[in-house]
Amino acid sequence: MNKSDKKILNVPHLRFSEFTDEWVKYRLGNIMTFKNGLNKGKEFFGAGTPIVNYMDINKNENIVSSMIKGVVTVTDNEMKNFQIMKGDVFFTRTSETSDEIGLSASLLEDVPKGVFSGFILRGRPIDGIFENSFSGYYFRSGAVRKEIIKHSSITTRALTSGGSLSQLNISLPTLREQCKIAKLLRLIDNNIDSQRKLINKYESLIKWIYGK
Known part of the structure; x- marks a missing residue:
C-alpha cells in the first residue's frame, strides 16, 4: 500500500480505555483483492468439495468449516482458481434489495479443497491488516454497510462488485x-x-x- 493512502480519521467515541491510537483510513482496494466466485450447472452440486454459498454469508458474520453444507464437483483448474483460505472475507454479490447487498462473513479456519459460489465475492486481505473474526463484524457495521450500499448499483436488482468494493474508504484500529x-x-x-x-x-x- 502507498503511504499516501493513509489518512488519520477521528477515533470512535466509545473505546476500550487502554487504546488511544487513532484509527487509520485505507482505500479497500489497496489492502484487499477481490474475485468473483464459481458458476456451475445444477448437475455438479450434491457431491464433491465444500462450497461457500450465499446463505452461508447472509446469516453469519463468521464461518467455520462445519457451517458449510454445500458441495460441488470441480476440476483441478477450478479448485486452483476459486480456492478459499483462512482470513478470506466473503460478500454477497447480488440481492433483491439493497438491505442484503454486500453482506459479509469472514472465514475463521482453512477449509481443505474448499471453493466459493458465483453468487458471492471473495475479498482476500493483505497479511496482518485484519484480525479474522473482527473483519466479519466490521464489514457489517452500520457505517461500512452505508458505504457498501452507496457504491452498489440498483436497477431491477441490487448489485455490487470487486471494483465497487475496492473504492470504499474504511478506517481500522490496530x-x-x-x-x-x-x-x-x-x-x-x-x-x-x-x-x-x-x-x-x-x-x-x-x-x-x-x-x-
Missing part, C-alpha cells in the same frame, strides 16, 4: 484493538444465543402445557 473488539462481540453473540435457546425452551414448555 490488530490488538481489533482482537479486543472481536472478543467482546463474540461474547455478546454467545450470550444472545444462550438466551435465544432458553426462550425457545420455555416457549416449547408453554405449548406443551396448553396442548398447542
Whole structure:
C-alpha cells in the first residue's frame, strides 16, 4: 500500500480505555483483492468439495468449516482458481434489495479443497491488516454497510462488485484493538444465543402445557 493512502480519521467515541491510537483510513482496494466466485450447472452440486454459498454469508458474520453444507464437483483448474483460505472475507454479490447487498462473513479456519459460489465475492486481505473474526463484524457495521450500499448499483436488482468494493474508504484500529473488539462481540453473540435457546425452551414448555 502507498503511504499516501493513509489518512488519520477521528477515533470512535466509545473505546476500550487502554487504546488511544487513532484509527487509520485505507482505500479497500489497496489492502484487499477481490474475485468473483464459481458458476456451475445444477448437475455438479450434491457431491464433491465444500462450497461457500450465499446463505452461508447472509446469516453469519463468521464461518467455520462445519457451517458449510454445500458441495460441488470441480476440476483441478477450478479448485486452483476459486480456492478459499483462512482470513478470506466473503460478500454477497447480488440481492433483491439493497438491505442484503454486500453482506459479509469472514472465514475463521482453512477449509481443505474448499471453493466459493458465483453468487458471492471473495475479498482476500493483505497479511496482518485484519484480525479474522473482527473483519466479519466490521464489514457489517452500520457505517461500512452505508458505504457498501452507496457504491452498489440498483436497477431491477441490487448489485455490487470487486471494483465497487475496492473504492470504499474504511478506517481500522490496530490488530490488538481489533482482537479486543472481536472478543467482546463474540461474547455478546454467545450470550444472545444462550438466551435465544432458553426462550425457545420455555416457549416449547408453554405449548406443551396448553396442548398447542
